[in-house]
Amino acid sequence: MKKMLTLLLSAGLAATATQAISGPKEDLEKFRTHFEQRFPGIQLDDFGNGPYALDANKRLQWEDMEEFPPYDVYVDKGREIWETPFKNGKSFASCFGKDASKVRPKYPHWDKAAGKVVTLEGDINKCLKANGEKPFGWKKGKIAHLGAYLGYEARGKKLNVVIPNDPKALQAYEEGKRFFYAKRGQLNVACADCHVYYPGQRVRGQLLSTALGQPTHFPVFRAKWAKKGKGDGMGTLHRRYGGCNKQVRARPFKAQSKEYRNLEFFHTYMSNGLEINAPGYRE
Ligand code: HEC
Numbered sequence: 001m002k003k004m005l006t007l008l009l010s011a012g013l014a015a016t017a018t019q020a021i022s023g024p025k026e027d028l029e030k031f032r033t034h035f036e037q038r039f040p041g042i043q044l045d046d047f048g049n050g051p052y053a054l055d056a057n058k059r060l061q062w063e064d065m066e067e068f069p070p071y072d073v074y075v076d077k078g079r080e081i082w083e084t085p086f087k088n089g090k091s092f093a094s095c096f097g098k099d100a101s102k103v104r105p106k107y108p109h110w111d112k113a114a115g116k117v118v119t120l121e122g123d124i125n126k127c128l129k130a131n132g133e134k135p136f137g138w139k140k141g142k143i144a145h146l147g148a149y150l151g152y153e154a155r156g157k158k159l160n161v162v163i164p165n166d167p168k169a170l171q172a173y174e175e176g177k178r179f180f181y182a183k184r185g186q187l188n189v190a191c192a193d194c195h196v197y198y199p200g201q202r203v204r205g206q207l208l209s210t211a212l213g214q215p216t217h218f219p220v221f222r223a224k225w226a227k228k229g230k231g232d233g234m235g236t237l238h239r240r241y242g243g244c245n246k247q248v249r250a251r252p253f254k255a256q257s258k259e260y261r262n263l264e265f266f267h268t269y270m271s272n273g274l275e276i277n278a279p280g281y282r283e
Contacts, residue, residue: 078149151278176266217280
């Protein structure tokens with residue numbers, strides 16, 4: 001009985017202790033420290049280069065690729081989309097402001113009035129609808145081209161997601177965090193299993209990247225997405241989330257669903273302070 005009480009008590013105490021000290025700020029510190037200790041030679045911003053930060057050979061191949069990167073033409077297409085007026089004569093600048101370099105660093109963010117996490121893609125389509133234009137698809141094509149341009153213009157600026165001290169915003173953050181650490185799918189694996197505990201290891205020939213730095217370079221050009229029938233290679237962060245859910249044989253959520261928006265809120269916040277280096281090239 002005494003033993004049992006001690007057990008219960010220590011469990012209870014442990015729970016209160018973590019609740020008292022754990023908020024977004026403490027989460028971020030622990031998260032970053034984990035990767036810094038695991039990969040002591042890597043500079044903070046280099047985590048944004050994913051697998052290429054972890055393997056010297058892959059890095060060389062990637063640096064070659066970066067000399068004439070396949071995403072360049074999509075950055076140009078994105079610029080054209082940004083500059084082309086809508087039928088009503090206005091353009092994206094009427095929604096986002098004239099300075100294209102200032103757009104991407106504002107996302108994702110908490111919208112207090114709407115009570116939800118707002119993403120860049122969400123606001124792109126909101127702008128189109130408000131101007132009587134047809135919205136873009138969510139995962140690839142024009143939305144990714146415009147995202148590539150806005151990411152390119154914002155290169156060098158730091159991710160800086162703000163989690164306001166508002167219970168609903170904190171709840172969205174907590175939901176994103178829970179999603180990230182929850183085991184799912186027939187394989188019963190969490191995002192964290194692959195991208196926090198096993199980065200640097202290989203899964204079906206692919207080197208697992210660190211979760212730290214993953215959101216810095218989206219949208220990406222992915223060689224796999226440039227294969228016949230899959231599109232032109234460009235894809236958004238939510239397209240990738242869906243792919244990673246499918247990998248563990250879990251049903252993916254819809255791009256821009258509440259689940260993925262909250263995940264993006266948590267996931268991007270964890271990389272605060274890293275430089276935006278979008279668009280990226282990936283295998
Ligand atoms: C079974 C292991 C596995 C799980 C679980 C998994 N992923 Fe992945 N993920 C991969 C592999 C493999 C890649 C491609 C190599 C890389 O960049 O890590 C990848 C790539 C990514 C990328 C692209 C990284 C980049 O730099 O372009 C993101 C973002 C990502 N995963 C997020 C997630 C999220 C969020 C979850 C949970 C919903 C998740 N992954 C679950 C294996 C996994």
